[in-house]
Amino acid sequence: MSAYWLEIIVLLGGLLLLVAEAFLAPKRKIGIAYTAIFFLVLTLVFHFFAQDANIANKELARFYSWDSQAKFFKGLTLLASILTLLLAIDFRKTLSKFTANPDSEDGTGEYYCLILFACAGMMWMASAKDLVSLFVSLELTTITFYILVGFMRRNVGSLEAGVKYLILGALSTGFLVYGISWIYGATGSTDLTVIGEKIAGSNPTYLLFGLSLILISLAFKVGAVPMHLWIPDVYQGAPTPTTAFLSVASKAAGFAVLLRVLEPFLNSPLAGKVVFILAVLAGATILLGNLAAIPQKNFKRLLGYSSIANAGFILMAVAAWTPGSDTALSSKEVVMFYLAIYLIMTFAAFFILAVISRNTGSDDIAAFEGLGTRHPLLAFMTTIVIGALAGVPLTAGFLGKFFAFQAAINAGLWVPVSLGFVGVAAGFYYYFQIVRAMYWRSSLDESPLTISPLSLYVIGTLSLLLIVLAFTPQPILWLIGN
């Protein structure tokens, strides 16, 4: 099977379900979610057997690549979409409360279909190797996300988030198109392979200006300074499954594109200047994300800042651009490794957040108070997840940060590295506030927590994975194509 069928399956699945949704009784909308998960699992299985797109079809081959990087990011997107749907299943009560009739599940069906569309868009982004296909797939993703963010249209927070995301997203699209046109003007091509060949002979000023514009727009996607401003507000306002989806899948897709765009430049004579730009962005992102997270009182906002901080660490690995060797991971591999673990821990955190907020009606850190006595198992798993987010050794979270730092130290990026260590230290402080709330403070409400078996099972699996992968990380290496 040719690889491009993967996106087609997901897209057709989405369209089919959208039609079916119109005919389903309001109580049965949940069926859409299950069918969507089925489509995605099917695609995930196919994705391991898919072949390279037909070479004879030259025109398509120009736009679509199928290498280990594309493969990994597609798998990651699919997995993230499945987890988002699982999260949305438990979240549907809240979702319907703010959409149409609060008592029925009317208006939740489209939500599941939209996740499929976004997934297809991000899968294309993973394969895009031409600036045009890159732009189109990125827009498919972003436009779908506008709706996903503002989906709870009777909730002021969600609406505000939707508007903010829309305005800044449109702005960043503008930057992207402008940047693409400069690069096209300088090299005469939109194909990244051709651009790579022509960099040496083109005007470096035009190229760097164009690249900077593209970087600004991609910084918006991955949530890096200077385009990070939307993150806390949008994360806080959007429905929790959307937030999780944004912070994992959308960020990962952003990095997939970033790597594709940067690769020709980082392997060219311009590399020094590009690395400098990246190092500045990485340092600023790490510092801002971590320091701004310290005073946060709301867990969702905290996760927002933490996602900025993580983007910074990943950017640091990109800035340390190394081709890798037999004994060291290349920068690309470090990014993929980091994102794989980031997916696990971030989704675990959002599942926990969803459970807490269903039980207490609040997303604040204070809502975790007394969890140690109210539900010891959940508190224990939360401790593991928080430990992984903070990067405590013997959790998988440590490995990601470890490799990022190793790459940066080997590349001699001392300023981002030292800022990074400040960031990690700050991270210990703000992440462990959750642990402190769980165990050291008691809550007024001592009644046991209710937690659905689905959530418990997912959180359990994810937190177990965080421990197991710390001791046997080799499978991740296999997934990123080694």
Add this chain to the structure above:
Amino acid sequence: MSILFVLIPILGALAIFLGSKAKPTALLASGLNLFLGLGCLFCWKAPIWSMSPEILSKPSIHLAFGFYDGMSVIMMILSVLVLFTATMSGKCPEGREKLWYSSLLLIGGGALGAFLATDLFFFYAFHELALIPTFLMIGILGSGERKEAAWKITIYLALGSIILLAGLIWLVSASGSETWLFSELLKSKIDPSDQTWIAALLIVGFGILISLFPFHSWAAPAYASAPAPVAMLHAGVLKKFGLYGLIRLYPMVSEGMQHWLGVLIVLLLGNILWVGFVTINQKRLDTMLGNSSVMHMGYIFLAFAALIQAGSFEANPLAKPAAVVLMFAHGVSIALLFMLTDTIRRKTGTVELAELGGLAKAAPRLAFLFGLAGMASIGLPGLANFSGEVLVFLSGFNGYDGGKLGCVQVATILALWGVVISAVYMLRAFRETFQGPAVPATSAEKVSDFGPFCQIPAALLAIALLVVGLYPNSLLNLLKGSAPEAPTGQTAE
């Protein structure tokens, strides 16, 4: 096979968490470890103890455990001994058995993992594993200003670990070694200009973990408010991780360390003299012990400074044994002292020196053991610390030709005053607690002597102090000729 030492406590902790009875499980796990550890003394060179399966091919990281040399064996014995006695002696608050005993096992398992790992990656990682339950125990089950103390120790040690990690990553990348295994790393050569800054990172990183002056202010409040077994495990065992690491990695950065010798000597004198005077001023038994444990780290650093001055293990053959024996001796004696202080607290309800007195009449066995441990900590001949301290002072003058005094020699002479300082605070504490007329809190009707169940752990530690004190070769023999050709184990692919 030496992974057993790590697995037993961790599986024990897991079993407790899953519902097995807390205290018996913990005793069983730590007892099994102690038994295994003592048995191991006779056959630690057997290849069966080492293993190194590769868990990640790129970069090459091994889940490698084994006895790298005699120093690992000694630290292992210290860990299993203190873990068992801590588990046995502590009194857990009602209803918190699960947390209490599983945390103790995790701290012990983490410490053992760090001392037995022969891969630098897991050496670092297991130490962190031990720190997390330490923080939690202090924060949740501590006494007094527990929240503040827990917060302080968390921030300090997390920062220290991160600085250390930077140093370790740089160390490995500068060495050009393909793996993180000690056996390969220690063979490599590092560029001298890199060495200087790696050494600085290691001294600061490890230094914070060891409570090197001026990074020591977390230690005393944390030990004072920690539950006694946690104080025993951290002050006795876990803190030695930093010293163990410095000595282990020293050959790789021996030239770089030279640059920091002067600074280090000033700092270690800060530990011995400055913190020594601070200790004299303490009004409570627990803070006094906490400070005294910080102070005694200075002696071990002194041995390390002698090592730096000499330039290699061979050039000063006394330095490493001195440091290791004192690490062991200090670990055992401070653990015993924390245990007995906790007993005093439980029996009389206070550890304020002003409120105590005359306890020896009501509890003579307790007084005897406290006296023994206190004397050991001062460095009375016949007890383990004496062997260590004498070796430290001798190593300070090793190779001294009678000419002008070098900075290490001057430091040694100044450090000798530390013994006087120790004697002042320890003897005074003993007098104010046990001698004189009994006060209401310590009257014979109110306070009973040691029960037999409490005696066993205390006696075990006291025996260890005596054995090493009277026959220091018991440890020194383990260290002989074991440095370079250590068992590295076969690489299981």
